[in-house]
Amino acid sequence: MSDRDFIFYSLWVYVGAFLYSLYLIQGRGRWESRGHTALVAIGWLLHGYGLCLRAQAINHCPITNLFEVVMFITWAVVLVYLMMGLVWRVSLLGEFTLPLVIACVASGLIPAFDHHRAEDMVRNVWLSLHAAIALLSYGALALAGVTGAMYLVQERQLKAHRMRGIFARLPAIEQLDRINYRLLVVGFAFLTVGIVFGFVVGAALMMKDTPKTIWSLVVWALYGGLLAARMTNRLRGRKVALGSIVALAFVLATFWGVNMLSAQHRF
Amino acid sequence: MAIVVVGISHQSAPVEVRERVAFSPGQFAEAFATLRAEPGVAEGLIVSTCNRMEIYGAGADSAAVIRGIEDFLHRFHELDARLGEEIYRYEEPRSIEHLFRVVSGLESMVLGETEILGQMKEAYERALTARATGKTLNQLFQRAFQVAKKIRSQTAIVRGTVSVGSVAVELAEKIFGELGQSQVMVIGAGDTSEKTARALLSRGAKTVIVANRTHERAQALAAELGGRAVRFEEFPQEFAHADIVVSSTAAPHHIVTCEKVAAAMPLRRNRPLFLIDLAVPRDIEPAVNDLDNVYLYNIDDLQSIADENMRARQEEIAKCNEMVAANVAKFREWLNRLPPGAA
Structure with missing residues (x-):
């Protein structure tokens, strides 16, 4: 079985976990279920094993083409999701996160994404670490966007005086605000470390990548500004939720394009 | 053994x-002795x-048990006349x-309330x-508590809040989560606002601030609720501290x-602010809802939220009735398998 096979097995497990959680909601109200978490964890292990096989095959951290990068980030998203499940019980988080995960993994079904490979990519432990940290930060920031979306739905409901349907199970908006804030802090910290690593290692190896550098600083400033406004309580609630979605959308929309322009991050 | 019930309720007779x-x-010890x-x-x-008020009884002949219970009621409460239509007398399977219906809250004044089970x-x-009690009633009641639990978990009959005060509490929890850090302010010390404040406090809200046109009334209510009173003109300043404001002036x-x-x-x-306007005419400008x-x-x-929740409960009645009927049949099977005189 190939590395791709394992990743697509994980896709089916994620789909199964999503349908299972929808079934739990419809039925009896035991929507927080160990079975659901176990399924997602199995999917995550298959997903991770597929990435490991790929890493062995190419003898490089699996971030050498668009397919690998997307699979790696998605894997990080599921990792953060599972860790959040251990720390906080956030009802409906799975219902909001898994569609994103499923869509990303399913995009890997398009063969073209897994074609081109940056054969000449430099092999360096520090560079791999730089990339892994940056991609993990996207995992946390993606979940900040997801909780932001949950916040907006809950806020809409409370403002419109409606409390019906499955959205009635959403967590309190203060809880969503708090969790969104923490994810922004963690994601931003990782992003900062990842970028600093990139500068230091890039300088040491005499590598230059102007488009990616500018783009990274824009993303960093975007999240930094949002976080600063939240920390000082100048912005809170809806605007921060909206901000974390807009910032995520910006990253998603420009990530591929910038990498096409760049010299060292191209695949 | 035949099981009967003789009773009176809010549905059959006035208070x-x-x-x-x-x-x-204090009367129960004597009552049980007389009844037996x-x-x-x-x-x-x-x-x-x-x-x-209900008396469940078991005996060899249901008519005799009903007669016995009625005689007991008449004598114990020294009633001048026999009770007629005010009381209901049910034999098996009714x-x-x-x-089963009573313990599940299906016969309660507020459909689906759970206090009755306790x-x-x-x-x-x-x-x-x-x-x-003996073997028959012990088994019957234990089965009844199981049925109530099953109905509670498998239907939506107890779900959703159905009074104004509890809807307010539920909304507060949808905004703040735990209420432990939340301060309540009551503007206008009325009956409903007091009840709502009490409901919020019982769910853990931290303190209460009371403002009322008559300051003495504010002080009295504040003392009663363990909070503090402020002058009526000063309430706008308290918006800096209060998280949940109940207004009914x-x-x-x-x-x-x-x-x-x-x-x-x-x-x-920019912490969230939850405003509850119980007054008619309204105390709070509606456009406030558009503020972030x-x-x-x-x-x-x-x-209307309370009504909607009540409608959702009513939609579950048919499902509950089915579950009750199935469990009555199962219990009677058990009862009929008992050898005569086993109890």
Whole structure:
């Protein structure tokens, strides 16, 4: 079985976990279920094993083409999701996160994404670490966007005086605000470390990548500004939720394009 | 063994009649002894709450048990006349069905309320301690509690809040999560606002601030709720601290305006603010709801959520009835398998 096979097995497990959680909601109200978490964890292990096989095959951290990068980030998203499940019980988080995960993994079904490979990519432990940290930060920031979306739905409901349907199970908006804030802090910290690593290692190896550098600083400033406004309580609630979605959308929309322009991050 | 119930409830008789046959806590010991002495009554259990008084009995012949219970009621409460249509007398299977419905909240004044289950358990424990029950009623009541639990978890009959005060609490929890850090402010010390404040406090809200046109009234309520009173003119300043504001003054115009609330939000560091307007005419300018992090509900909003939840409960009645019927059949099977005289 190939590395791709394992990743697509994980896709089916994620789909199964999503349908299972929808079934739990419809039925009896035991929507927080160990079975659901176990399924997602199995999917995550298959997903991770597929990435490991790929890493062995190419003898490089699996971030050498668009397919690998997307699979790696998605894997990080599921990792953060599972860790959040251990720390906080956030009802409906799975219902909001898994569609994103499923869509990303399913995009890997398009063969073209897994074609081109940056054969000449430099092999360096520090560079791999730089990339892994940056991609993990996207995992946390993606979940900040997801909780932001949950916040907006809950806020809409409370403002419109409606409390019906499955959205009635959403967590309190203060809880969503708090969790969104923490994810922004963690994601931003990782992003900062990842970028600093990139500068230091890039300088040491005499590598230059102007488009990616500018783009990274824009993303960093975007999240930094949002976080600063939240920390000082100048912005809170809806605007921060909206901000974390807009910032995520910006990253998603420009990530591929910038990498096409760049010299060292191209695949 | 035949199981019967003789009872009176809010559905069958007004309070003037119910109070004549109610039992006070001190009377139970004597009551059980007298009841068991009636001919034909082998086992007995007395339920007495504000809304119902019921006596469950078991014996060889159901007509004899019913007669025994009626004689007992007549004598014990020294009634001048026999009770007629005010009381209901059910034999099997209706008696078993009735009990299952009562413990599940299907016969309660507020459909699906759960307080009754606790009261029925208490009544059972009391009878058990007095050794008034035997094998039949013990089995019956244990089965009834299981049925109530099953109905509670497998249907939506107890789900959703159905009173204005509890809807307000539920909304507060949807905004703040745990209420432990939340301060409540009451503007206008009325009956409903007091009840709502109490409900919020019982769910953990931190403190209460009371403002009222008559300051003495504010002080009295604040003392009662363990909070503090502020002068009526000063309440706008308290928006900086209060997270949940319950307003119910007799003012003819809006006393809480967008301007006042918008000015307070930076002072609150943009923490959410939950405004509950119970007054008619309204105290709070409706457009306040459009401000970021401010949530405004008026009395009609709360009432319509409560009504909607009640409708959702009513939609579950058919499902509950099916479950009750199935469990009555199962219990009677067990009862019929008992060898005669086993109890």
